[in-house]
Amino acid sequence: DAGITQSPRHKVTETGTPVTLRCHQTENHRYMYWYRQDPGHGLRLIHYSYGVKDTDKGEVSDGYSVSRSKTEDFLLTLESATSSQTSVYFCAISESRQNNSPLHFGNGTRLTVT
Amino acid sequence: DQQVKQNSPSLSVQEGRISILNCDYTNSMFDYFLWYKKYPAEGPTFLISISSIKDKNEDGRFTVFLNKSAKHLSLHIVPSQPGDSAVYFCAATLNSRNNDMRFGAGTRLTVKP
Numbered sequence A: 001d002a003g004i005t006q007s008p009r010h011k012v013t014e015t016g017t018p019v020t021l022r023c024h025q026t027e028n029h030r031y032m033y034w035y036r037q038d039p040g041h042g043l044r045l046i047h048y049s050y051g052v053k054d055t056d057k058g059e060v061s062d063g064y065s066v067s068r069s070k071t072e073d074f075l076l077t078l079e080s081a082t083s084s085q086t087s088v089y090f091c092a093i094s095e096s097r098q099n100n101s102p103l104h105f106g107n108g109t110r111l112t113v114t
Numbered sequence B: 001d002q003q004v005k006q007n008s009p010s011l012s013v014q015e016g017r018i019s020i021l022n023c024d025y026t027n028s029m030f031d032y033f034l035w036y037k038k039y040p041a042e043g044p045t046f047l048i049s050i051s052s053i054k055d056k057n058e059d060g061r062f063t064v065f066l067n068k069s070a071k072h073l074s075l076h077i078v079p080s081q082p083g084d085s086a087v088y089f090c091a092a093t094l095n096s097r098n099n100d101m102r103f104g105a106g107t108r109l110t111v112k113p
Helices: none
Strands: A004-007 A010-013 A019-025 A031-040 A042-051 A053-059 A064-070 A073-078 A088-096 A109-113 B010-014 B019-025 B030-038 B045-051 B056-059 B061-065 B072-077 B084-092 B102-103 B107-112
Touching: A004 A088, A010 A019, A010 A088, A019 A031, A019 A088, A031 A073, A042 A064, A042 A073, A042 B061, A042 B084, A042 B102, A053 A064, A073 B056, B010 B019, B019 B030, B019 B061, B019 B084, B030 B061, B030 B102, B045 B056, B045 B061, B045 B072, B072 B084
Parallel strands: A010 A109, B010 B107
Antiparallel strands: A004 A019, A019 A073, A031 A042, A031 A088, A042 A053, A064 A073, A088 A109, B019 B072, B030 B045, B030 B084, B056 B061, B061 B072, B084 B102, B084 B107
């Protein structure tokens, strides 16, 4: 298994509070991704990173920001959580951006915004 | 706008029989297709893929078929085993890039002993 750790695994927070989810990898892969999984939608890309301090938006980036100050850590921040951000969040890594380098996913963080 | 669709939320098959999971897509520019498998409380894991220049790719019990004219992808599992019970996600990419990947909503496969 790829060395990917997501923390926390579960979180309940109130609307309007800031939340930060952490993804830590031990594979030294250049590319890291944050996805959310919702019923009826599959996985949707929020943000991705192609190196330290290099990030870009994905399909559903509104309301989210990311930071990558070290190769091994990719943080996802919800500045002011809303109920629509209740979801399961997955971090993924890959050696390259090309498809012959499949994504390896962490085990997810279940976030509930009340 | 769901560009990748898995119209069957669930599928149940008997152990030893064939499982066929289907996927349709709308964007003819997709050039690479993948299947991921997900067990409860775990992240998805890569299963098999196919390039748009091919129509079939096989890996052990798993075969993926691509019909570009119909914009249709299918995953065949033969023979099905109880350990195959999981949610299967179909995915498609543009420009062969991971950051341009679109996932279907998933199909839950149950293989009964």
